[in-house]
Amino acid sequence: MMVQQRNPVISTMIPLLAVVATMSGVWAAEPSARLKWDAKFVRMEIPETVLTDQVFLAKVIMRNTGSVAWEGQNQAILHSQNPEDNTTWGTHFVYMRQGNSAKPEEEFTFVSYLKAPSTPGKHAFKWRLARRTPDGKTEYFGESTAPRVIKVEQRPALTPPAPPEQDPSEKRLLTIDDFEYAGSFKVPERVGEGGAGFSESGLALRKMKDGTKRLFLNFTHPRQALFEVEIPGLVKFENGDHGPLRVAQVKKIWGTLRIKIPRTGDIEEVAPNGGFCWEEGKRTLYWSYYHGYRTGDPVPVLAASRLDDGAITHLGFWFIPKPMAGHYKSYWGGVTKLPKEFADQYTGGHTLALGFGGYYSICAPCSRGPALAAVAEPDPASPTVDMVELLAYADPAAAPRDGDYFYGQAPGGIWHHVPDGPSQGYWTMNDWCRSGVFIDLPDKQGYVAFVKLATGRTGYDYGGIYSAGAAHWWYFYHPKNLGQTAKGTKKVGTVMPHSMAKVSYPISPVGTPQPDAAVTGSCFDQEEKLLYLYAPGCFPLGRERHPCVHVYRVR
Numbered sequence: 001m002m003v004q005q006r007n008p009v010i011s012t013m014i015p016l017l018a019v020v021a022t023m024s025g026v027w028a029a030e031p032s033a034r035l036k037w038d039a040k041f042v043r044m045e046i047p048e049t050v051l052t053d054q055v056f057l058a059k060v061i062m063r064n065t066g067s068v069a070w071e072g073q074n075q076a077i078l079h080s081q082n083p084e085d086n087t088t089w090g091t092h093f094v095y096m097r098q099g100n101s102a103k104p105e106e107e108f109t110f111v112s113y114l115k116a117p118s119t120p121g122k123h124a125f126k127w128r129l130a131r132r133t134p135d136g137k138t139e140y141f142g143e144s145t146a147p148r149v150i151k152v153e154q155r156p157a158l159t160p161p162a163p164p165e166q167d168p169s170e171k172r173l174l175t176i177d178d179f180e181y182a183g184s185f186k187v188p189e190r191v192g193e194g195g196a197g198f199s200e201s202g203l204a205l206r207k208m209k210d211g212t213k214r215l216f217l218n219f220t221h222p223r224q225a226l227f228e229v230e231i232p233g234l235v236k237f238e239n240g241d242h243g244p245l246r247v248a249q250v251k252k253i254w255g256t257l258r259i260k261i262p263r264t265g266d267i268e269e270v271a272p273n274g275g276f277c278w279e280e281g282k283r284t285l286y287w288s289y290y291h292g293y294r295t296g297d298p299v300p301v302l303a304a305s306r307l308d309d310g311a312i313t314h315l316g317f318w319f320i321p322k323p324m325a326g327h328y329k330s331y332w333g334g335v336t337k338l339p340k341e342f343a344d345q346y347t348g349g350h351t352l353a354l355g356f357g358g359y360y361s362i363c364a365p366c367s368r369g370p371a372l373a374a375v376a377e378p379d380p381a382s383p384t385v386d387m388v389e390l391l392a393y394a395d396p397a398a399a400p401r402d403g404d405y406f407y408g409q410a411p412g413g414i415w416h417h418v419p420d421g422p423s424q425g426y427w428t429m430n431d432w433c434r435s436g437v438f439i440d441l442p443d444k445q446g447y448v449a450f451v452k453l454a455t456g457r458t459g460y461d462y463g464g465i466y467s468a469g470a471a472h473w474w475y476f477y478h479p480k481n482l483g484q485t486a487k488g489t490k491k492v493g494t495v496m497p498h499s500m501a502k503v504s505y506p507i508s509p510v511g512t513p514q515p516d517a518a519v520t521g522s523c524f525d526q527e528e529k530l531l532y533l534y535a536p537g538c539f540p541l542g543r544e545r546h547p548c549v550h551v552y553r554v555r
Contacts, residue, residue, distance in 0.1 A: 034104075038066035039076075039129045039142025042107055046125060046148065050116040051155040053422045055406040060094070060110045060127055060145060064102045071101035073462040074132035078110050081126040081144055088123055090115030090406055091457040091468065097409060098462045111410040112459075113418060120154045155421065164478075164498055174439060174446035174476055174554075176501035182530065182553040183234025184506060184538075186247045186546065187217060191227045192255060194219025197544030201534050202334050202435075203521035204276035204285065213525070214251060215532065215549070216276050216285065224271045226285075228252040234551055237506030242539040245548065257287065257305055259314050265296045270303060270317060275334015275435060275521060277352060283308050284315065286352060290332035293361045298328040302335060302354060302378060302385055316380040321387055329360045330367035330392050333433060334521070338374055339440035339479075346483030347374035347388050354385070356449060357392065357399075358432040358518075359465075363414055367392040368426075369399025370433045370449035370475055374486065389492050390482040391447075397493035398426040400500070401453050404471065408459030430454035430467045435522040437531065438479070441554065446498070447482060449475040450533065452518035470516045474501050505550055508539035515545070529554040 042061040050056050060078060070076035078094040079085055085092040094112040102108035117123060128144040166173055187196050198221040206214045206228065214228045229248035237245060258271045274288030286304050300317040320328040333356035343351045357371030371393070376386040393399050395415060403419030405428055419425035436449040456468025475497040484490040504514060515537030522533050531552040538548040 034065070034067045035141070036067050037131060037139075037141040039063065040065045041143045041145050044145055044148070046150060049151045049153060051153055052116055052118050052120055053155060053403070054116045055113050055403070055418045056116065057411070058089075058094075058112060058114050061107055062110065062129060062142070063107045064104050065142065067104055069101055069103045070096065070108065073098075076102065076108070076129055076131060078127045079130045079138070079140070081128050082124045082147075088117055089125065091408060094127070094408065095459070095461055098460070112408045113406040115406045116150070116152050120152050122149045122151050124148075125150050158421070158423070160423070170480070171441075171443060171445045173478055173498050174444050174448065175499050176474060176476075176503070178444060178554055179531065179552045180555055181236065181506075182551045184237040184245055184548045184550045185232050185234060186242070186245050186548055187229065187534075188247060188250055189541065189546070191217075191219055191250055192225035192253055193223030194225030195221055195544075196547055197221065197541065199547070200273060200434075200517075200520040200536070201547070202272070202275035202287070203523045203532050203534050203549070204278040205523045205525055205532070206278050206280060215248070215523070216278060217521075217534070218272050218276070218287075220273050224256050224258070224273070226254040226257050226272065228254075237508075237538070237548065237550070240506075240508040240510035240512075242506075242508045242548070248549070254307060254312065257303075257312065257314075259300075259303055259305075259317050261300055261317060264299055267291065267299055270300050272303070274332065275336060275356075276523075277335045277337050282306070286335045288332070288334045288354065289317075290329075290360065294329070295362050298325050298365075301328065301331055302375070304378065316378060318378045318385045319383055321384040324373070324387055324389065325365075327365050327367060327371075327392060327394060329363075329365040330357055330371035331355060331373055332360055333357065333371075334435060336435075336437055336522075339438055339445075341440065342438065342479055342483065343374065346486040347390075348376075350374035350376045350386070350388055352377065353390070353438075354387070355391075356433040356436045358427075358434070358451075359415070359429050363429060364395075368395045368397065368415055369393035369431075370436060370451065370477075372436065372447070372449075372482065388486045390485050391477065391492075391495055393427065393493045399475070400496060401425045401427055401431065401473070402471075402502075404455045405453075405458050405467070406456075408457045408461070413460060414465075428454050428458055429460070430458050430465045432518040433475075434518040434520045435533070437522045437524045439524055439531075439554065440479075441526075441529065444554070445479055447477040447479060448531075449477065449497075450519040450522055451475055452516070467516075470514050472503050472505060472514055472519070474503055476500070505533075505535050506538065506548070 040063045045059040199219040204216040232246040270289040272287035277286040303317040304315040306313040331354035355372040357367035372391040374388040403425040414429040417426040454467035458467040517536040537545040
């Protein structure tokens with residue numbers, strides 16, 4: 001018996017075509033079902049020519065031709081192509097951004113600033129949509145953008161500005177060249193209920209009667225714990241090897257400092273999580289507090305506690321006065337000491353200072369750059385401190401920085417000011433200053449702010465602000481300029497750094513990116529000319545990264 005062979009082509013087509021008879025008797029095929037994830041390129045708006053390292057705005061318009069909406073962090077992300085996920089234009093992805101979506105048949109415009117490469121020439125510009133699957137894989141879908149090329153021309157060389165002249169009748173201003181790395185030491189892994197891994201800490205120096213010196217430290221995670229350590233011998237943290245570093249010995253555990261306050265929103269108590277200042281004669285520790293996410297009324301920023309023979313006596317807590325309450329987050333970073341000569345000349349004898357500026361959540365009350373204000377010794381009978389502003393930047397005024405950043409979003413975001421070039425940028429929404437010190441020596445002086453700057457793509461992405469990397473800088477300010485602000489002859493927001501310098505803190509292993517966290521504590525030993533910095537994230541310890549105290553000597 002003969003078996004009739006089926007046509008393989010027809011056999012393949014039949015499952016794909018639903019064949020129906022029309023009323024006229026003509027046979028027709030229904031189109032196949034729409035893909036769940038699909039996209040069609042519509043157009044893009046990009047410049048034809050840019051300069052090397054130029055930040056420019058790019059728009060890519062895509063149509064959702066699939067059957068489901070694009071929404072959420074893991075759906076419809078533009079990825080660079082040719083080659084896949086290259087970073088020629090500063091980043092390999094562009095988000096839809098939080099709150100946006102695109103239904104089937106809707107067009108969506110992906111908008112981001114991008115950054116041109118440092119190498120001139122013709123560079124490909126091509127993108128394609130992808131989504132992140134539940135198992136974490138990248139799954140591409142739909143059309144790529146049409147192939148385009150952007151011409152990158154060499155940026156003209158600029159003559160760097162001459163450094164500001166120094167008055168020969170004044171003390172010389174400090175610069176980065178006045179400092180040399182002296183060594184580092186480790187802080188204890190745990191003290192009481194506090195651990196070092198995720199803790200922020202201020203630093204305050206204490207000289208004992210026997211001539212030894214201690215530092216106050218404070219762990220904030222998972223529980224708050226204040227303690228003193230004796231400063232060990234310094235060892236240089238070299239070639240990524242943290243093994244030789246000594247661990248500071250704990251000499252005194254004070255435990256938890258918490259002060260009950262009248263309920264302010266959801267806050268009923270404050271505890272130290274910022275900087276410290278120690279007054280040995282009064283055995284008083286001034287400490288500061290900030291709130292991680294605050295949208296309402298100001299909270300107390302300064303408190304004081306007497307530490308005497310194992311007993312803790314809380315002396316009070318204080319708010320920012322109302323005339324400055326509009327920028328109360330400017331002074332959340334901590335408290336430091338002002339030189340007496342400076343205080344007598346400019347601040348009416350106020351020798352304490354609150355600072356240190358930069359971004360905090362809900363940035364309107366923040367300083368867009370380093371900040372500092374002199375305060376009088378607080379009065380326990382008063383709810384506020386007596387303040388004299390020395391340094392602050394109220395948006396749109398901004399502290400300068402380098403141009404190693406760009407915003408992964410459209411214009412109109414938080415503190416949105418694109419750089420003019422590689423060497424000229426403006427304080428961004430992910431730049432922080434958590435510590436600073438005044439240094440006043442017989443032959444040199446200056447106020448130094450320790451700054452962490454975001455690098456690369458920076459964006460508000462789905463509930464948080466993220467950056468591709470971080471760099472650490474020291475900002476040097478002329479005390480006279482700060483004094484002129486106190487006297488009213490300079491406006492707040494007009495004082496700029498006398499100099500700025502990029503620094504790299506010792507870190508392990510070699511090649512590890514610089515910590516994304518700012519230096520949170522600093523103090524200066526006037527006798528030894530030693531600067532102490534509490535730096536988070538220096539070396540791995542289990543699943544965490546451990547902090548160190550780095551020490552620099554003024555030459």
